[in-house]
Amino acid sequence: MTTQTVDELFAIDSLLLPEEREIAQTVRKFAAERLRPHVADWFESGTFPVRDLAPEFGKLGLFGMHLHGYGCAGTSATAYGIACLEIEAADSGARSMISVQGSLAMSAIYKYGTEEQKQRYLPGMAAGETLGCFGLTEPDFGSNPGGMRTRARQDGSDWVLNGSKMWITNGTVADIAIVWAQTDDRIRGFIVPTDSPGFTSREMHKKLSLRASITAELSFDDVRLPAEALLPDARGLAGPLGCLSEARFGIIFGSMGAARDCLESAIEYSQTRDVFEKKLAAYQLTQAKIADMAVELGKGQLLALHLGRLKDNGTLRPEQVSVGKLNNTREAIKIARECRTILGANGITLEYPVLRHANNLESVLTYEGTAEVHQLVIGQALTGSSAFR
Structure with missing residues (x-):
């Protein structure tokens, strides 16, 4: 067959x-x-x-x-x-x-x-010749970036930057950092060369997720920037949130890639693993798991494509991005965990990708807006009431 x-x-x-x-x-x-x-x-x-x-x-x-x-x-x-x-x-x-x-x-x-x-x-x-990172999250301000303590003050025509950022991908290898800071004129964004005096980065270790990725903490101690470092067309939290929407869009698709790889690995394993003298794939319980996961994966891919077409038409709204990010990351991690059960003990090794994906998806579920944040975005769109405060 x-x-x-x-x-x-x-x-x-x-x-x-x-x-x-x-x-x-x-x-x-x-x-x-x-x-x-x-x-x-x-x-x-x-x-x-x-x-x-x-x-x-x-x-x-x-x-x-x-x-x-x-x-x-x-x-x-x-x-x-x-x-x-x-x-x-x-x-x-x-x-x-x-x-x-x-x-x-x-x-x-x-x-x-x-x-x-x-x-x-x-x-x-x-071209990949200049590397960048994005400094928004702080040690005490993840889901509430508007409370950030990093501050930039004007000194003549210059800006002086002080503060810190955390969980910054590429932070120790970047040539420039896009840093968001409080100013007397709301939150503003700056292009900060990482060789600027007072700029330091420290790689974060002991991670159990996204281990094949560089994560850093950034610190700014009287980092002096020229006027042309300021991104002039971003004022307020809408600036960084507009960038986060772009990243969330990629996650909607990307999480389905991780889920697909897990499911393909589990199906292949089940077709070769003998249990009680027949293939694991031939058991009803195994097929029920595979069928349920396939349905969720397919639905997630269709949702991603639909949102992609909306974005290409210029009609994609932030709450629709939240729908995609919430659903697809949530279902992807469920698929990864269920696939692990099909692989049994072999599922916990790096010989197979399943638990690596599951560990990574723990971060993907949380970053660029936790599941709870996206639930509140969707809830506000449907009820007209904000529950953030």
Whole structure:
């Protein structure tokens, strides 16, 4: 009897444009050749070769993929999402690195920067020659970024920056940091060269999730910045939140890549594992688990594609992004955990990707807005009442 993939079960390929299919195949091939053979070792050692891989990501056009001009690929948002799915099918840490570079750091400059700032930074970032990070979260302010204590004060035409940021992907390898700070004129964003006097970064260790990713704490001690470091078109919390929406969009697709990889691994394992003299795949309980997971994976992929089309049409709303982020990360981690049960004891080893994905998805579920935050965004849209305070 022939078997089908989840994509075939839901006829996902029929919903993609030729360019999107080509991008999916190209990125999947890259991930198979350059990421999958090494990612278990990177995860175990808590390392990720950002400087080695960044030019390769840049050559593929993955950085700022759906931005236009300045050396960016200028694809559709849906195509970018599909690329995120294929990268995260290898590992969430790799997709996080791409999201931070393109959807956060580059997006901030693209949305809120001057033409001079765009010309100066974006081409090098698109090529992977200049690396960026995004400093919003602080030790005491995660879900409530508006309470941040990092502050920038004007001193003549300069700005002087003081404070700290935490959980910053790429923080110790970045050439520039997009840093958000309180000012006398609301929250503002700054492009901060990481070689500035008073800027320090420290890599965070002892992580149990996103181990194949560099995470750092940033500190600013009287970091003096020229006037042209300010991103002029961002005032208030809407600035960084606009960037977070871009990153959340990539997660909607990416989380489904991790879930797909888990399910494919579990199905393959069940077809080869003998239990009580027949294949594990031949048991009703196993097939029930696989069927339920396939349905949720397919629904999540269809939701991601629908939101991608809305984004390409310019009609995607923030609460719709929250729907996608809430549903797909929540279902992805459920799928990863259920797949682990099919693999039994083998599921806890790095020989298989399932528990690595599950551990990574613990972070993906939380960052760029916790599940609870997105529930409140959706609840406010449906009831008209804010429950944040």
